[in-house]
Amino acid sequence: MKTLFAGSALALVLCAGTAYAEDTSACLITKTDTNPFFVKMKEGASAKADELGIELNTYAGKIDGDVETQVAAVESCIAAGAKGILITPSDSRALTPVVGKAREAGLLVIALDTPFEPIDAADATFATDNFLAGELIGKWAAAKMEDPSKAKIALLDLNPSQVSVDYLRDNGFLNGFGIDIKDPTKMGDEDDPRIVGNDVTNGNEEGGRTAMENLLQKDPGVNLVYTINEPAAAGAYEALKAVGLEDQALIVSVDGGCPGVRNVEAGVIGATSMQFPLKMASMGIEAIKAFADSGEKPQASEGLEFTNTGVELVTDQPVDGIPSITSQEALEKCWG
Amino acid sequence: MSETIPPTRRSAQDYETAVDSADRRVAAFDPHRRGPVEKLQHVLHSNPTLVPVIVLLGAVAVFGVVSGSKFFSAFNLTLIMQQVSIIGILAAAQSLIVLTAGIDLSVAAIMVLMSVIAGNLAVYSGVPAFLALIIAFVGGTAAGMFNGFLVTRVKLPPFITTLGTWSIFYALNLWLSGAQSIRSQDIDAAAPLLKVFGETIAIGPARITYGSILMVLVFLVLWYMLNRTAWGRHVYAVGDDAEAAELAGIRTGRTLMSVYALAGFVCGIAAWASIGRVGSISPQAFYEGNLQSITAVVIGGISLFGGRGSILGALFGALIVGVFQSGLRLAGVDVLWQVFAIGWLIIIAVAIDQWIRKVSA
Numbered sequence: 001m002k003t004l005f006a007g008s009a010l011a012l013v014l015c016a017g018t019a020y021a022e023d024t025s026a027c028l029i030t031k032t033d034t035n036p037f038f039v040k041m042k043e044g045a046s047a048k049a050d051e052l053g054i055e056l057n058t059y060a061g062k063i064d065g066d067v068e069t070q071v072a073a074v075e076s077c078i079a080a081g082a083k084g085i086l087i088t089p090s091d092s093r094a095l096t097p098v099v100g101k102a103r104e105a106g107l108l109v110i111a112l113d114t115p116f117e118p119i120d121a122a123d124a125t126f127a128t129d130n131f132l133a134g135e136l137i138g139k140w141a142a143a144k145m146e147d148p149s150k151a152k153i154a155l156l157d158l159n160p161s162q163v164s165v166d167y168l169r170d171n172g173f174l175n176g177f178g179i180d181i182k183d184p185t186k187m188g189d190e191d192d193p194r195i196v197g198n199d200v201t202n203g204n205e206e207g208g209r210t211a212m213e214n215l216l217q218k219d220p221g222v223n224l225v226y227t228i229n230e231p232a233a234a235g236a237y238e239a240l241k242a243v244g245l246e247d248q249a250l251i252v253s254v255d256g257g258c259p260g261v262r263n264v265e266a267g268v269i270g271a272t273s274m275q276f277p278l279k280m281a282s283m284g285i286e287a288i289k290a291f292a293d294s295g296e297k298p299q300a301s302e303g304l305e306f307t308n309t310g311v312e313l314v315t316d317q318p319v320d321g322i323p324s325i326t327s328q329e330a331l332e333k334c335w336g
Numbered sequence: 337m338s339e340t341i342p343p344t345r346r347s348a349q350d351y352e353t354a355v356d357s358a359d360r361r362v363a364a365f366d367p368h369r370r371g372p373v374e375k376l377q378h379v380l381h382s383n384p385t386l387v388p389v390i391v392l393l394g395a396v397a398v399f400g401v402v403s404g405s406k407f408f409s410a411f412n413l414t415l416i417m418q419q420v421s422i423i424g425i426l427a428a429a430q431s432l433i434v435l436t437a438g439i440d441l442s443v444a445a446i447m448v449l450m451s452v453i454a455g456n457l458a459v460y461s462g463v464p465a466f467l468a469l470i471i472a473f474v475g476g477t478a479a480g481m482f483n484g485f486l487v488t489r490v491k492l493p494p495f496i497t498t499l500g501t502w503s504i505f506y507a508l509n510l511w512l513s514g515a516q517s518i519r520s521q522d523i524d525a526a527a528p529l530l531k532v533f534g535e536t537i538a539i540g541p542a543r544i545t546y547g548s549i550l551m552v553l554v555f556l557v558l559w560y561m562l563n564r565t566a567w568g569r570h571v572y573a574v575g576d577d578a579e580a581a582e583l584a585g586i587r588t589g590r591t592l593m594s595v596y597a598l599a600g601f602v603c604g605i606a607a608w609a610s611i612g613r614v615g616s617i618s619p620q621a622f623y624e625g626n627l628q629s630i631t632a633v634v635i636g637g638i639s640l641f642g643g644r645g646s647i648l649g650a651l652f653g654a655l656i657v658g659v660f661q662s663g664l665r666l667a668g669v670d671v672l673w674q675v676f677a678i679g680w681l682i683i684i685a686v687a688i689d690q691w692i693r694k695v696s697a
Binding site: 033034063203204205207209210213231234238263266 | 534666670
């Protein structure tokens with residue numbers, strides 16, 4: 001009851017002035033409104049909503065992992081009578097009960113970017129194939145390294161809570177590189193001796209630097225660094241540079257943010273997998289519109305449990321057999 | 337024999353003779369003998385920094401044995417210094433506030449905001465780097481004074497004040513930065529001065545950054561100010577008992593204001609150091625810095641009730657956290673168990689503080 005009240009109060013604040021000018025309304029709930037990835041997502045959703053005449057309310061958690069705010073936001077959307085919710089769950093398991101309530105109330109729930117667990121907790125998922133994104137950089141690294149059997153790999157992950165985007169990218173990378181990943185939903189359970197270790201970065205520069213320092217401390221011979229995103233990669237590079245090892249290690253990442261692409265151009269990052277947040281959001285709004293008009297729900301991509309919004313490998317050192325685009329081309333498509 | 341006293345008179349006068357055999361001491365303290373535990377309690381009461389020093393040395397020794405040379409190497413020990421340098425400087429600012437029986441939840445938010453301001457000015461607006469830094473110091477001081485104003489003039493509790501300003505400064509930071517990091521290479525090209533505290537001095541395997549040295553200097557200067565100047569004694573007095581301090585002629589409002597301003601200034605310095613440490617300017621970094629600085633202060637034996645503890649304790653507190661994290665990590669302990677251990681450290685530290693406070697006289 002208390003959370004419902006808090007949620008409604010929040011809704012009142014956020015919706016003030018925009019109440020019910022249009023028939024169809026939709027909600028966009030992002031992990032934060034600070035990460036440029038979500039900023040871009042919001043842009044894409046807003047533009048599409050304007051085009052289709054849908055009223056869009058947006059909500060965001062305070063930090064990545066802020067479940068309470070997202071729960072309150074979902075409750076507000078139900079209370080406000082929205083037709084559908086686009087959500088990037090801060091916790092892929094914790095939010096399933098509340099989106100279940102939303103679906104019972106007749107809303108279309110679409111997960112963007114981060115799938116729920118189980119994935120069918122939402123009506124549809126529009127996401128980057130994060131496993132594929134990881135696989136692409138893993139394969140690229142294996143082809144790029146002179147002798148992959150002598151790799152010493154540092155894995156810089158997001159946080160300790162084993163969220164899906166985190167383990168999918170991590171395991172995708174290892175799989176692409178040719179390492180037995182054991183449980184595909186777990187990080188750090190591999191026993192390949194080439195892995196120096198895992199550490200967490202919170203997806204920012206400061207965390208990336210500290211995590212890299214820690215793993216270098218475990219083994220100063222690290223020559224391949226996987227990073228959850230490009231800010232973490234930038235931090236890892238600083239740590240390597242501080243001890244003069246920046247030429248020894250190859251850094252790979254996932255995201256496709258503009259600063260990250262510029263770091264590919266500058267040679268800081270060897271390769272990164274680009275994803276398309278704007279497309280996820282605009283496709284999501286289109287799906288809510290279709291659902292409101294005809295009750296039709298979106299279908300998953302063939303062979304996948306979700307709708308793949310695409311991923312492209314960005315590198316200035318292409319290898320045979322792995323399609324990629326250059327940093328110059330990528331600068332035109334990057335987000336943030 | 338004619339002088340024989342009649343029995344009735346004798347008994348009337350003789351009662352006073354009983355006084356001679358009685359204990360003549362009018363009042364005295366109970367000659368209570370202190371047991372070893374109480375002696376320890378007294379020693380700790382008069383030397384509040386002793387506990388953190390013992391814990392720090394003990395932790396270094398234990399991890400040195402458990403994790404061996406990987407932990408107990410000049411490289412790793414100086415790395416720990418680097419890793420705690422920013423939280424350490426923030427803990428110095430936090431200590432100032434805590435000594436006045438306050439708490440500051442906004443220190444890291446002020447720091448990140450100032451680093452973003454300095455970065456925006458120097459990298460994007462072409463302002464000379466030194467000027468951008470001066471603006472950041474002034475800005476930090478102003479932010480601290482804003483907290484101080486709310487505490488001393490509007491009479492809001494420090495906890496509530498800084499809970500509010502934490503959000504305000506964080507929001508301003510995201511607005512100014514557009515939630516975008518300023519890249520390391522862009523800083524190198526436009527304003528390398530901003531990153532000067534990331535430079536390292538290599539002595540053999542040891543890697544001492546200017547940032548680590550700065551942290552120690554900040555603590556030493558503040559220690560001198562608190563312990564060797566009238567202002568410092570006033571800070572302790574105000575923290576111990578504001579009313580008594582007021583009656584003794586200390587202008588408590590003014591003292592508090594100066595403490596908040598100084599803490600803000602120290603956060604401005606931390607902003608400069610953090611750019612060197614992180615390499616880039618990230619609006620998302622140090623989100624937990626406020627609480628981590630409080631952790632360092634508490635583990636360092638500075639009483640949250642004000643007026644007791646040495647600022648050097650916070651330095652040891654920050655180092656203890658760094659040593660635990662590094663030691664546990666190198667021993668192969670999972671991140672979540674590191675968090676678990678730090679949680680216990682906080683509780684034990686405060687429990688010890690409470691026990692020491694119970695000391696009589």
